[in-house]
Amino acid sequence: MNSQESNRFTAALTQRMAEDANSRQIADAIGAMWADIEGALQPVLGRRGVAALFKRTLHLTATRHPWLAALRAGGADSTVDLVELTELFAQQSPAAVAEAGCALFTLFRDLLTTLIGDRLSERLLQAAWSISSRAAPAQDPTP
Amino acid sequence: MTSKVTINRLSTGVPGLDDLLGGGLPEFSFNLIAGQPGCGKTTLAHQIMFALATEQRPALYFTVLGEPPLKMLRYQQQFSFFDPAAINRSVRFINLCEEAMAGDLDHVLARIAQEVAAHEPSLVFVDSFRSVVLATDAGGHAHNQLQRFMQQLGMLMTSWQATTFLIGEYFTETDANPVFTVADGLIWMRQSVQRNAMVRQMEIMKMRGQPSLPGLHSFRISGNGLQIFVPALATPSRGGDVASSRASMGVPGLDEMMDGGLPRGYSLLLAGPSGSGKTILAAAFLTAGLLNGETGVIAAFERRPHRMHNPMLARAIEDGRLGVVESHAPDLSIEEVMQLLSVEIRRLDAKRVVIDSLSGFELALGPSFKDDFRESLLRLVTSLTGMGVTVLMTSELEDRYTDLRFSPYGTAFMTDAIIVQRYIEVDSRLRRVLAVVKVRDSAHSDQLREYSIDDDGIRIGSMLAAHEGLLGGRPTTRPAGGRAREG
Numbered sequence: 001m002n003s004q005e006s007n008r009f010t011a012a013l014t015q016r017m018a019e020d021a022n023s024r025q026i027a028d029a030i031g032a033m034w035a036d037i038e039g040a041l042q043p044v045l046g047r048r049g050v051a052a053l054f055k056r057t058l059h060l061t062a063t064r065h066p067w068l069a070a071l072r073a074g075g076a077d078s079t080v081d082l083v084e085l086t087e088l089f090a091q092q093s094p095a096a097v098a099e100a101g102c103a104l105f106t107l108f109r110d111l112l113t114t115l116i117g118d119r120l121s122e123r124l125l126q127a128a129w130s131i132s133s134r135a136a137p138a139q140d141p142t143p
Numbered sequence: 144m145t146s147k148v149t150i151n152r153l154s155t156g157v158p159g160l161d162d163l164l165g166g167g168l169p170e171f172s173f174n175l176i177a178g179q180p181g182c183g184k185t186t187l188a189h190q191i192m193f194a195l196a197t198e199q200r201p202a203l204y205f206t207v208l209g210e211p212p213l214k215m216l217r218y219q220q221q222f223s224f225f226d227p228a229a230i231n232r233s234v235r236f237i238n239l240c241e242e243a244m245a246g247d248l249d250h251v252l253a254r255i256a257q258e259v260a261a262h263e264p265s266l267v268f269v270d271s272f273r274s275v276v277l278a279t280d281a282g283g284h285a286h287n288q289l290q291r292f293m294q295q296l297g298m299l300m301t302s303w304q305a306t307t308f309l310i311g312e313y314f315t316e317t318d319a320n321p322v323f324t325v326a327d328g329l330i331w332m333r334q335s336v337q338r339n340a341m342v343r344q345m346e347i348m349k350m351r352g353q354p355s356l357p358g359l360h361s362f363r364i365s366g367n368g369l370q371i372f373v374p375a376l377a378t379p380s381r382g383g384d385v386a387s388s389r390a391s392m393g394v395p396g397l398d399e400m401m402d403g404g405l406p407r408g409y410s411l412l413l414a415g416p417s418g419s420g421k422t423i424l425a426a427a428f429l430t431a432g433l434l435n436g437e438t439g440v441i442a443a444f445e446r447r448p449h450r451m452h453n454p455m456l457a458r459a460i461e462d463g464r465l466g467v468v469e470s471h472a473p474d475l476s477i478e479e480v481m482q483l484l485s486v487e488i489r490r491l492d493a494k495r496v497v498i499d500s501l502s503g504f505e506l507a508l509g510p511s512f513k514d515d516f517r518e519s520l521l522r523l524v525t526s527l528t529g530m531g532v533t534v535l536m537t538s539e540l541e542d543r544y545t546d547l548r549f550s551p552y553g554t555a556f557m558t559d560a561i562i563v564q565r566y567i568e569v570d571s572r573l574r575r576v577l578a579v580v581k582v583r584d585s586a587h588s589d590q591l592r593e594y595s596i597d598d599d600g601i602r603i604g605s606m607l608a609a610h611e612g613l614l615g616g617r618p619t620t621r622p623a624g625g626r627a628r629e630g
Contacts, residue, residue, distance in 0.1 A: 045212050046238035053213075116216045119227035127231060 023097050027089030030101040031082050033128075037108070040127035057108040065100040067092060150352060153306065156194020156224070157187065159371030159482075163345065163360055164328070165353040172351070173297045173307045175272075175322055178332030182343060183364050184310045185215060186222065187332070188268050190368040191308070193224045195266055196233040202266035203258060204236045207243045207251070210271070212236060223367045235262060248292040255296065259303050267300055272311035272322070289322075297325045327351040333359070340473040340509040345371055361476045361512075372478035374522060390495065390533045393431030394424060396603035397562075400592070402585035405560055407494075409583065410524050410534040415564030419575055420596045421537040424562075425497045426453045427600050428535050433459050437494035440487040440532075442468040442480060444503030466491050474509035477519035481526060488532055496532045502539035521557045528559075540564075559583040564594075567613050576613060577603070 021029070034054075041050045062068040071088055089097045112121040152167030161167045168174075168191075176184045188204075196202035206212045216236070219225050230236070237258050242250045259267065300307040309322065323329060329349035335342050343362050347355035362371040389404030398404040405411050405428075415421050422445075429439045433455065441456075459465035466487035468480065484496065498504060505516055512519070527534050536558070561580040566573050575594050579587045591613055593604040610618035 042238070044216075044236040044238060046206070046240040048240060049211055049213050049238070115213055117220055117227070120216060120220055120230065123227045123230045 021094065023092055023094050024090045026094055026097045026101065027086040030089055030097070030104070031086040033105070034085070035082060036128040037105075037125065040125055044124060053108065053111060057104060057111055060107045060111075061100060061104045064103060065096070067096075068100060068104075152353075153195055155191045157190050157369050157371065159360070159362070159373045160191075160369075162373045163347055163356050163371055164350055165347075165355040168306065169327065169350075169352060171301055171304050171306055172327040173300055173325065174309070174328035174330065175326040176308055176310045176330045176332065178312060179334065180312055182332040182334045183362075183369060184312065184332055185210065185270055186219065186364060187330070187369055188270060188308055188310055189219050189222070190224050192234060192266060192268060193226055193229060195306075196229060198233050200233070200265040201262060202234050202268065203262055203264040204234065204268045204270065205239050205255060205258075206236060206270055207239050207272070212238055215270075221366070235264075248288055252292060252295055252299075256299055259299065259305065263303070264305055267305045267307045268310065269296075269308070270310040272309040293322055293325045323349070335511065337510040340511070342474045342476070342509050342511050361474075361478060363472075363474075363479065370482075372476055372482050374478050374481075374519075390428075390437075391431040391435070392424070393427035393429075393434075394601045394603060396592075397579075397601075400579045400588035400590065400603075401560070401582050402587045405533055405535075405582070406585065407533050408528050408531055409559035410528050410536065410557075411560040411562065412536055412538055412558040413562050413564070414538045414540040415577075416540055416566055419564040419566065420594075420601055421539075421564065422499055423596060424564075424601055425499050425535055425537055426456055429459075429465065429495055429497055430455050432495040433464060438464050438466070438491040439495040439497065440466040440468060440484060440491065440493045441497045441499065442484060442504070443499050444507045445500055464491070466493060470507065472509075475507050476509060476512045477516070477523055480504070481523050484527065485530065488527075488530060494532060496527055496534045498534070498536040500537040500539055524557050560585075565614065567607075568617055569607065569610060576607065 038050055041053075045053070058068055058071055062071075068088070071085060089101065092100070109121065109125070112125075116124075151170040152161075153170055154161055155164070155168050176187060178184050192202045192204060206215065220227065226234075239251055239254055242254045255267075255269070296307075309326070311322070326349065328351065329347070331346045331348050333344045333346070335344070343364065344359040345362050346359050347357075356373060360371055360373055362369050364370075388407050389398070389401075390407050391398050391404045392401065413421050413424060425441075429441065430453065432439050439459075456465060460467055468483045468487055470480065470483065472479075487493065488496065501520070505513065508516065524534065524536075540563070558581075560582040562577060563580050564575060564577045567576055568574075575596075576591050577594055578589075578591045581587070590606050593607055595602050595604065607613060607618065609621055611621050612618045
């Protein structure tokens, strides 16, 4: 994935957060963004297909953010519990949440790209972006 | 009111398929693509979908159980027709895994109906249908449930004016499957393995309302998707003045023997034993064309034309005046060769075609095509001459001195002209003779002429009038009075 792409994730995430956001707010933003991605991908890949991808992403992210490992439980069929996810994130420091959140989405996008290529991933995720950008208008940087 | 409904025919974008279907795909038809796993059903469906789908004519692709969509997308995007930009714009994938897992066909149907209502697609694909059927097996009364599902789906799609494809694999042809009754079109795909070659074939078992081509037709899957080799239409028509103009053979003296050359649009069989100079004569034929500004195509099955000794031909290949058809696929069919030839002929507007040689050609064919070699060859020759090109085919001829044969295939009757080359023994030396055996509608020579091959090619000499019994291979000197060679 190129840097422009990862910036896009970070940008989409920061767009949802107020400056000086606390852990809860960042966790909610991450949860909302994941819901959008799920919404964009599930019709195409199926609920289980997306869940499998997310589990793999969690596993990869947990190597650097071990506290995420708590989420890894669950059978093959179970999908991600958003409430549980945001709860777990909310318990960390804002910096740790933001970092892990970015890592999570970056790794997810990487995984998807490895499997179905950059153009198609971009195309499928476009629905998620458009929802994200509707959520809060982009702000001009303060001078 | 006597006006009948006009059924639009959609062009499928799969080379050869429109011809096979009898003029394209009927709009709003309900079709089934069936075949074993791995025979290319999903690829065919995707190829048709990407060719037909536009924003005004969107497509819905339902993935049921079977292949996970992630994998399908991963592999299908390798094909050139797969356009990521079309996804979620003119092409939409929808996963029905949850509904199918529940095993209730009504749910599957309801979900399909819901999505069809939401997106109003003109094209609908359900892949794979097998999983829908398997999901019902648990219920016990699977047959009835399936039949109802099929009828409702068929009705739903037709009333929504959607051209529909069901992709399935479990079917056996003899099964009185409800799917067969409901479907308007039945595309059956097969793959058969014989020795080391695998042949993919397609059969249109049913296509309501239009004359599809019967029988099995071979196809190939490449990076561009499927290509079906439809038998060339045999059009034995010739242009009015074709026979009146003649093509020079490029060998001094040979044109005179043939009453002025080979009539254009004719096919010539050049038969002779190994080393008799068939390829050299064929090269002379092409060279004569090139000198006259005529482009040509050579299908070489023996020697590689790029390593041609003839510098003029090698140059013509390089600068695109001479097309080359070469294939070393182990499952080659005559239809495929014809396809390759006709593409080259059209591309170059070629006037002359050489097939060197029929023997190599037969060896190059896939095992399952060899049985029909004569029939297919006849079609090939008629199609080529029907295109207006002048054809020269070489044929390896085992030198037998006990009988006079012109070709090992009984192909002699299907060509318009025949030249035969033979070895004879004279004065303890192996010498070559040739004769023009047949040129349709021409007062050709009946002489048996000696010829030699040197750096300039074939040089036709005189008759060996002093000898007789030449065709027996061991001529005897004619008794006194039979005068020596004439000049």
